[in-house]
Amino acid sequence: MEEKTPSPKAKMISLYIMGKKYEVPEGSTIMGALEYAGYQLKRGCGCREGFCGACATVYRTTDDYKIKTGLACQTVVEPNMYLAQIPFFPANKALYDLDELEPSISTFQEIYPELFRCVSCNTCTKACPQDLEVMDYIQALIRGDIAQAADLSFDCIMCGLCAARCPAEIVQYNVAVLARRLYGKYLSKKGEYLESRLKEIKEHKYDKEIEEFMHMDRESFKKKYYARDIEKM
Amino acid sequence: MYPEYMQESLKLVEKTRPERLKKSLSGEKVFTPMTDAERGEVLTKFHPDYKADARRKIRIGPNRGENITLEVADLLESHSRINPDDFDLSRVDYDTDVLVIGGGGGGAGAALLARENGAKVIIATKLRIGDANSMMSQGGIQASVNPNDSPAIHYLDALGGGHFDNKPDLVRALVMDAPLVIKWLEELGVMFDKDSNGNMVTMLGGGCSRKRMHSARDYTGAAIMRVLRDEVKNHPEDIQVIEFSPAIELLMDEGGQVAGAILYNLETEEYIMVRAKSTIIATGGFGRLHIKEFATTNHYGATADGLVLGYRAGANLLYMDSVQYHPTGAVYPEQILGFLITEKVRTMGAQPVNKFGELFVFPLEPRDVESSSFIRECTERGKGIITHTGRVGIWLDSPLIELINGEGAIQKQLPAMYRQYNRFDIDITKEPMLVFPTLHYQNGGLEINDQCETKIPNLYAAGEVSGGVHGRNRLMGNSVLDYNVFGRRAGIAAALNAKEVKLGKLTLKHIKRYERELQEADIHTDKISPMLLPNYTTPEVRARQLTAHYEGTLR
Numbered sequence: 001m002e003e004k005t006p007s008p009k010a011k012m013i014s015l016y017i018m019g020k021k022y023e024v025p026e027g028s029t030i031m032g033a034l035e036y037a038g039y040q041l042k043r044g045c046g047c048r049e050g051f052c053g054a055c056a057t058v059y060r061t062t063d064d065y066k067i068k069t070g071l072a073c074q075t076v077v078e079p080n081m082y083l084a085q086i087p088f089f090p091a092n093k094a095l096y097d098l099d100e101l102e103p104s105i106s107t108f109q110e111i112y113p114e115l116f117r118c119v120s121c122n123t124c125t126k127a128c129p130q131d132l133e134v135m136d137y138i139q140a141l142i143r144g145d146i147a148q149a150a151d152l153s154f155d156c157i158m159c160g161l162c163a164a165r166c167p168a169e170i171v172q173y174n175v176a177v178l179a180r181r182l183y184g185k186y187l188s189k190k191g192e193y194l195e196s197r198l199k200e201i202k203e204h205k206y207d208k209e210i211e212e213f214m215h216m217d218r219e220s221f222k223k224k225y226y227a228r229d230i231e232k233m
Numbered sequence: 234m235y236p237e238y239m240q241e242s243l244k245l246v247e248k249t250r251p252e253r254l255k256k257s258l259s260g261e262k263v264f265t266p267m268t269d270a271e272r273g274e275v276l277t278k279f280h281p282d283y284k285a286d287a288r289r290k291i292r293i294g295p296n297r298g299e300n301i302t303l304e305v306a307d308l309l310e311s312h313s314r315i316n317p318d319d320f321d322l323s324r325v326d327y328d329t330d331v332l333v334i335g336g337g338g339g340g341a342g343a344a345l346l347a348r349e350n351g352a353k354v355i356i357a358t359k360l361r362i363g364d365a366n367s368m369m370s371q372g373g374i375q376a377s378v379n380p381n382d383s384p385a386i387h388y389l390d391a392l393g394g395g396h397f398d399n400k401p402d403l404v405r406a407l408v409m410d411a412p413l414v415i416k417w418l419e420e421l422g423v424m425f426d427k428d429s430n431g432n433m434v435t436m437l438g439g440g441c442s443r444k445r446m447h448s449a450r451d452y453t454g455a456a457i458m459r460v461l462r463d464e465v466k467n468h469p470e471d472i473q474v475i476e477f478s479p480a481i482e483l484l485m486d487e488g489g490q491v492a493g494a495i496l497y498n499l500e501t502e503e504y505i506m507v508r509a510k511s512t513i514i515a516t517g518g519f520g521r522l523h524i525k526e527f528a529t530t531n532h533y534g535a536t537a538d539g540l541v542l543g544y545r546a547g548a549n550l551l552y553m554d555s556v557q558y559h560p561t562g563a564v565y566p567e568q569i570l571g572f573l574i575t576e577k578v579r580t581m582g583a584q585p586v587n588k589f590g591e592l593f594v595f596p597l598e599p600r601d602v603e604s605s606s607f608i609r610e611c612t613e614r615g616k617g618i619i620t621h622t623g624r625v626g627i628w629l630d631s632p633l634i635e636l637i638n639g640e641g642a643i644q645k646q647l648p649a650m651y652r653q654y655n656r657f658d659i660d661i662t663k664e665p666m667l668v669f670p671t672l673h674y675q676n677g678g679l680e681i682n683d684q685c686e687t688k689i690p691n692l693y694a695a696g697e698v699s700g701g702v703h704g705r706n707r708l709m710g711n712s713v714l715d716y717n718v719f720g721r722r723a724g725i726a727a728a729l730n731a732k733e734v735k736l737g738k739l740t741l742k743h744i745k746r747y748e749r750e751l752q753e754a755d756i757h758t759d760k761i762s763p764m765l766l767p768n769y770t771t772p773e774v775r776a777r778q779l780t781a782h783y784e785g786t787l788r
Binding site for chain 1: 257260266268269293360361365366368370377378379380381383384385386388389390392393397401402405408409412413415416419420421422423424425427428429430431432433437442443444449450452454455456458460463464466469477499500530532533565568569572573580582597640642648649652653657674766768769770771774778
């Protein structure tokens with residue numbers, strides 16, 4: 001189960017990394033192709049599984065004038081691709097004390113006023129490698145619907161491609177993390193179970209039982225473990 | 234779409250599915266869980282840790298003479314990146330109360346709590362803040378919150394999963410802090426999955442006896458890490474983040490206390506010095522060492538740097554003979570080889586079946602047991618599916634999930650998994666996933682107590698880099714919990730310690746001592762550690778770079 005660069009027997013294709021031509025195996029991801037070509041990635045590489053947003057990449061194919069976007073670790077190379085990674089984007093992030101904020105539209109008007117400059121061009125949505133409805137969540141926030149914005153932006157990996165393409169210079173992913181935090185803290189319904197468990201722990205309800213477990217001999221403890229009942233799925 | 238040669242096996246999976254579904258819906262166990270003896274047998278015969286060449290004796294350092302994982306022993310028996318004589322100790326580039334090494338969940342939590350306790354903090358991290366395994370965890374975080382559960386039952390499950398080797402004081406901290414951590418995260422604005430009453434949706438994890446897996450779809454780690462990172466960035470006056478600057482050695486003082494670290498600016502290639510009253514190692518795990526040549530689920534930077542730093546300064550290692558292979562790593566398509574298929578897939582009812590469509594193991598055994606039984610099915614029993622590149626795997630029958638939980642359950646609760654396969658035209662609501670164990674987690678690590686102190690003054694460790702809390706096998710959902718519980722504890726302890734500490738004259742004598750030990754043990758190697766980053770270019774290119782014999786990044 002070795003992690004290999006693609007087998008040398010694979011068919012080779014040409015592509016252009018920052019304008020320079022390289023031959024790489026067909027079927028590679030962009031990240032695989034960069035490494036095959038000899039790059040030791042520092043910026044532009046993170047989890048390598050599509051969760052961290054470090055490897056935002058812009059590319060174009062020769063037959064098309066359009067700039068396309070993707071994650072290098074998730075996008076398979078195409079012949080004659082011209083590509084470059086975005087190592088860093090100097091995006092605006094507001095500083096705030098969540099405890100002082102209200103979960104309402106006025107918060108966004110105050111700390112991210114550029115949000116309201118959205119021209120509904122949908123470029124952000126087209127740029128999103130997660131296929132999120134980015135413009136829709138921005139529009140939801142403009143209407144003050146924090147819950148919908150939180151829901152629609154939930155799978156955001158904060159790669160920044162939306163902000164890099166936005167003509168209104170909104171930093172969608174930073175606005176969205178604030179929307180989700182406000183929802184999680186203030187708007188989501190809170191259940192009773194967590195509070196009552198915290199109260200029990202504070203009252204030392206479980207201290208004695210755990211103390212006994214900690215000092216039980218291995219064999220008795222093993223017996224107890226294998227005799228425990230397992231809740232149904 | 235799977236290729237033609239897999240279709241015959243896929244038909245058999247479809248054929249046995251109705252019968253397996255029926256049993257699953259009946260509420261009885263779909264397969265009998267193993268006894269202690271059966272677990273022992275499958276582990277010793279099939280777990281990669283038990284292979285003859287998996288471990289060797291380490292010849293130097295505090296654990297000298299102990300059997301540890303081969304690749305870790307090689308890494309520890311390596312030279313420092315610097316010659317201490319070349320380094321000017323009179324120039325302090327940064328001075329701080331608390332230095333946190335590592336910008337994952339543990340490091341972020343430590344920084345936030347250190348700040349709350351009055352400390353000025355520097356986070357030094359190899360890549361960006363948040364670039365860590367923390368971001369990638371999918372399935373969930375354990376906490377005993379439901380009325381039929383308790384911290385004591387959580388304790389029982391964690392110790393059984395760890396084969397009773399876990400350090401009791403650490404497990405107590407883990408299970409008792411767990412509900413508090415959920416509350417803390419929710420107040421920071423993490424959106425957990427909830428039911429209509431506002432209680433958390435909880436599921437059953439492998440090796441658990443109660444439903445205590447809290448999740449945020451299958452982006453649980455990302456949901457938490459995004460929030461922690463955002464919060465760290467809200468406090469630039471107290472928490473300074475230095476990115477692309479891994480620590481490569483600890484600094485000490487003449488009194489034998491840790492006093493900060495030397496960082497390496499990956500871009501300007503300068504070495505810089507941070508003097509700190511307390512230092513927290515939160516560098517995560519070692520998946521990128523590709524132990525036994527396994528593919529890994531781990532982050533690009535998971536190269537065990539913190540183990541090297543701590544060990545050279547004299548800290549103990551615990552259970553570094555034990556590696557966690559996650560049962561379900563992707564085998565096909567090749568582009569996602571080794572990627573994590575979250576345990577939540579089995580939690581929601583998917584079953585592992587062989588090429589004949591037969592269920593061969595209880596789907597939620599502890600991970601090492603489950604992995605070993607997959608390996609047995611593919612090797613001794615010869616019932617795996619072989620791909621055109623010669624890899625082998627078993628089916629994880631995901632279509633059961635929607636048959637059990639209703640249509641739309643996968644897109645709603647496993648959007649990352651759906652998206653991952655959909656990129657390669659495989660619809661996991663209709664077709665199963667081909668999986669084989671993948672290198673996932675460092676069970677052991679730097680030995681700590683329940684305040685995250687190592688035995689070296691001023692040196693703390695938290696999260697995956699530490700060892701003891703999981704014994705020799707971690708349960709699902711206990712790592713996200715681990716880095717939150719111990720990251721917080723380390724931050725508090727380090728901040729309080731910083732108020733008392735007086736540092737003496739700085740020294741790198743410990744590096745020279747370690748070098749001497751290498752010589753005295755007659756170890757001749759050109760290896761250098763920490764390796765910082767793995768190198769995945771081809772041998773031909775490396776030969777032309779004149780770096781063919783280096784491990785990792787060296788410049």
